Amino acid sequence: MPASTTALAFGYPWWLSYGHLPIVACALLLLLVGYWRKWSRWPMLIVGAVALWSSAAFVVVRFGLDINGRASLPTQSFLASGAGRVLDIGAGTGRSSIMVLEARPRTTLVALDLFGQSFDQHFGPGQSPQQRLLANFQTAGVEQRATIVTADMRKLPFDAGAFDAIVSAYAMDHLGPKGSVQALAEAARVIKPGGDFLLILVDDDPWAKFAFGPLFMHMGTRGAAWWTARVKEAGFQICEEGTRPVTLYLLARRL
Numbered sequence: 001m002p003a004s005t006t007a008l009a010f011g012y013p014w015w016l017s018y019g020h021l022p023i024v025a026c027a028l029l030l031l032l033v034g035y036w037r038k039w040s041r042w043p044m045l046i047v048g049a050v051a052l053w054s055s056a057a058f059v060v061v062r063f064g065l066d067i068n069g070r071a072s073l074p075t076q077s078f079l080a081s082g083a084g085r086v087l088d089i090g091a092g093t094g095r096s097s098i099m100v101l102e103a104r105p106r107t108t109l110v111a112l113d114l115f116g117q118s119f120d121q122h123f124g125p126g127q128s129p130q131q132r133l134l135a136n137f138q139t140a141g142v143e144q145r146a147t148i149v150t151a152d153m154r155k156l157p158f159d160a161g162a163f164d165a166i167v168s169a170y171a172m173d174h175l176g177p178k179g180s181v182q183a184l185a186e187a188a189r190v191i192k193p194g195g196d197f198l199l200i201l202v203d204d205d206p207w208a209k210f211a212f213g214p215l216f217m218h219m220g221t222r223g224a225a226w227w228t229a230r231v232k233e234a235g236f237q238i239c240e241e242g243t244r245p246v247t248l249y250l251l252a253r254r255l
């Protein structure tokens with residue numbers, strides 16, 4: 001059981017959860033002003049539409065994506081045996097690591113991240129990245145089963161077949177196509193034959209388009225066809241493909 005449900009601090013920017021609320025507030029204020037000043041029908045309809053859209057978009061990002069909340073496994077088929085040594089590639093502040101450690105209590109996990117510029121871009125500078133990750137493991141009560149490693153996912157510092165399973169969430173898509181292919185090859189090298197690989201990616205799906213519109217320009221949204229082809233080329237078999245709001249996931253097994 002998690003040690004705490006409230007004090008985890010994953011540290012994604014506030015606007016990814018609450019950025020639509022200022023728009024809701026402005027639109028409602030304008031509606032009030034319009035009502036008081038007796039605006040004509042069209043301006044009121046337009047401002048009303050903005051209020052409706054921003055409220056719905058807030059619900060999507062806050063409760064559908066919920067990027068600063070605890071994550072749950074998108075598929076129960078991942079590491080169904082429930083035990084083994086897992087690698088989290090691009091662990092960040094621990095959201096995906098904690099997801100696996102809590103859902104699979106008989107696992108141990110290596111949380112790997114470069115803890116460089118990309119980390120600062122996502123989570124902001126400040127306390128040492130490794131300390132932030134460790135603090136979240138302690139808060140979740142999983143620190144005994146987790147090890148933190150600083151390394152580049154394109155050159156993993158592990159022997160071949162060192163892991164029973166791998167997870168990577170919203171991380172491989174931060175590399176360009178060449179880097180992603182290198183990272184997939186490394187994942188294929190360090191996982192045991194038959195091991196599960198859960199790849200979670202940002203998806204420019206209708207939810208993302210609805211909530212963020214043209215502002216949503218995540219560099220990694222190459223689409224399911226691109227990723228499934230690259231994962232297969234790396235030596236995996238695709239077992240399951242699915243979506244969640246703003247998210248694509250692939251469950252693959254090492255051949």
Ligand SMILES: C[S@@+](CC[C@H](N)C(=O)[O-])C[C@H]1O[C@@H](n2cnc3c(N)ncnc32)[C@H](O)[C@@H]1O
Nearest residue numbers: 090091092095096113114118119152153169171
């Ligand atoms: C969006 S965060 C995802 C963090 C975490 N997996 C989660 O689900 O919240 C992406 C992470 O990938 C890491 N990253 C980016 N390039 C990397 C590389 N070449 N090697 C290792 N980690 C990298 C960043 O430092 C960042 O922490």
